[in-house]
Amino acid sequence: MKQEKLIEKYTKQVTVYEKNRDHPTITSWRKRIIKDAYGTVLEAGVSVGANFPYYDKDKVTEITGVDFSSEMIKSAIKSAQQHHINATFITQDINSLQLAPNFYDTIVSTLTLCSYPNPIETLNQFNTWCRKDGSVLFLEHGLSTNPLLSLTQKIVDPIYKRISGCHCNRNMVKLIEESQLQIEKVERFWSGIAILIWAKPTK
């Protein structure tokens, strides 16, 4: 799918993301992982700023939100204002982004690793941008640990991608293991379809 088409697809979903911002189960996962963010934070695929209420303002100094959809960024700006978050925003494709190496204490990716065309390259960018002692935090959806469900996900992936813009058949643990990041802790939910991953960079 061409990049403009993909941006258009996500832009059309702004209202849906806004409506689902407070989904109780997803919110419980957001709270669990986002509380560990600290210092300077880069949030990749920030979308409508659904994580903003859950950052610990005593620990987080500044958030940089990146998204290639300007409509998503507009919504995230409103959310940042509403939750008194000190944030700056970059409207750009994460894959063409040039950021200073070793700058961020925390990199956050929630429900975005399913979207990138070359996820290992993106993960390696995270490794470059994150400070040596920093953290990379993930809440992702991907391939189930249940064989029947994972087979279904593999079969429906092309249609899923066409409708939503992202993949449902990615093995997130395997992708991170194949990148330069190092996994510290994993928690799985919904037969492994939803996953929380705490990772560290390797320098």
Ligand SMILES: C[S@@+](CC[C@H](N)C(=O)[O-])C[C@H]1O[C@@H](n2cnc3c(N)ncnc32)[C@H](O)[C@@H]1O
């Ligand atoms: C499924 S949404 C997830 C949003 C949000 N992080 C959350 O937790 O609800 C994916 C977001 O990533 C953005 N996105 C997808 N691919 C991107 C890319 N290559 N560069 C920048 N943003 C991207 C989309 O515009 C969308 O806002």
